[in-house]
Amino acid sequence: MKKEFEIISQIIQNNKRVLDIGCGDGTLMEYLKFNQQNDVRGLEPQKDLVQKCIAKGLSVIEGDAEKELIQFPDKSFDYAVLSQTLQAFLFPEKVLKQLLRIGKQTIVSIPNFGYWKVRLHLLFKGTMPLTKNLPNEWYNTPNLHMCTIQDFVNFCKETNIKIDRSLCLTNEKISEITNGNLLYKNIFSQLGIFLIK
């Protein structure tokens, strides 16, 4: 399992109700359910991935988060998880609001567009950045709304979202983001993981 999922699993711990939005083939859900006895549900737009999850015994609904999240009652999950998907929505702000409504707490991870390799790529090559985390060309990328760690922190401040924890990941190494190191982390982190409410 990738480091990001390890971190998310550690935050969630045991016996919680979790909704994984854009759960893919259910790797995180599987770990949360079978290793940490969480009660987990998933939402995934791709049929083949939904069926993979079902085969693993996971309860996943085929559907698009931008349309389907309204059906879940307020605070019906301890955690709503959105892993590296926020940037792919047409209206990320609306999706985020739904997550905050459904989950008592929400875990959001974002690929950091402020990462130095991304910056250098644009600066020197003059083309849209391609990195390990952002492997697609501008014309076929699912990512519509890329942002940086700094952008996300600013957004939370402006919209009164409380950040309980912020972590970042660089080459499998995890560290905390603080007010003091934000500028630095925004350059040297590939991924930001936020626990918000």
Next chain:
Amino acid sequence: MPSLAGLFFCLKQKMNKKTKNIKKLIVNQSLELDCGKIIKNFPIAYETYGTLNKNKSNAILVFHALSGDQFVTNINPITKKEGWWANAVGPGKAIDTDKYFVICVNVLGGCMGSFGPKEINPDTNELFGTTFPVITIRDMVRAQIYLLEYLGIDKLLAITGGSMGGMQVLQFASLYPNKTYSAIPIACSASHSAQNIALNELGRQAIMADPNWNNGNYFKTTLSPDKGLAVARMAAHITYLSKQGLQEKFGRKLQDAESLKFSFDANFQIESYLRHQGTKFVDRFDANSYLYITRAMDYFDLEKQFNGNLSLAFKNTKSKFYVISFSSDWLYPTIENKEIVMALNACGANVGFVEIDSDKGHDSFLLEVPEFLKTLSEFLNSTYKEINNEKRI
């Protein structure tokens, strides 16, 4: 010329002979139907496949649809045709009878041995016909509980069924929140839409317009409303297919001819196909049963049973649900299946959902649709594994 009474006796004997070898449970408890009538000592005909395991944790109750019966797979002993869900049920199939114990009951109102309009009213010693009480999906489901009691099964591994079978799944899960580990409603709806009712009414009117129907008393004559029932079946059959599926299979292909015949014979293959479906159906189905069962479907409104809040229907459920719909099904479209999913989510139930891509319309659940059969099999597998691990602890 034989007297009417004598003729009736003949018919009765013929029918009894036909359904003699069917497994039947005579329920001697009384059951109050939704219409208020109380029935007792009524038969429910059923069939089982596979073997019930020691801890009785491998039983799957399959509910049949409008035109189905208890003979899910193998050769139906009455019609001599393959069972209606042979694609999904059998050794090595998605619902593997080498592994699971499959039960199916002919619904109340049916015509394959269960209490229905073709049975004899003990009070009058005549066939019921249209004096049979109007039954509901809820009545059908409640009647089947007696069989589970008789078989000594406290909790099923799964309940499943498509179309009207799916409605029974929903009703069962709502009535008995702790009697099944999992529930798989397929291509169905929690309440029959105006379009569904309209199409059923079309079928009923076709039967009633046949003079041989004789207000439902055709069993007292030598005639039966075959034409009406065949037309009902033809109309219904169109609703089970998709436009694209029909176009691909038949297009404008002609039947045994190079050019148009300039007549009202079956010029086109689709006409000939539908006529064949109609005629075939008449041989195995009772017209009055068709009226009663379609009525039960029309009356089905689980939402209304819970004052307009469908999620209350599943408030206490402990079952794990897997709702499946088909992309080209316009009779019970994905949106109606999704309403079930939404209601389940609204009450925090455990639910998965997928829409299977298929151009075969509503009938997809009966046909060889590999992606559907695969996911059905995998869901059952994982559920079975989970339960049996649980029991080991």
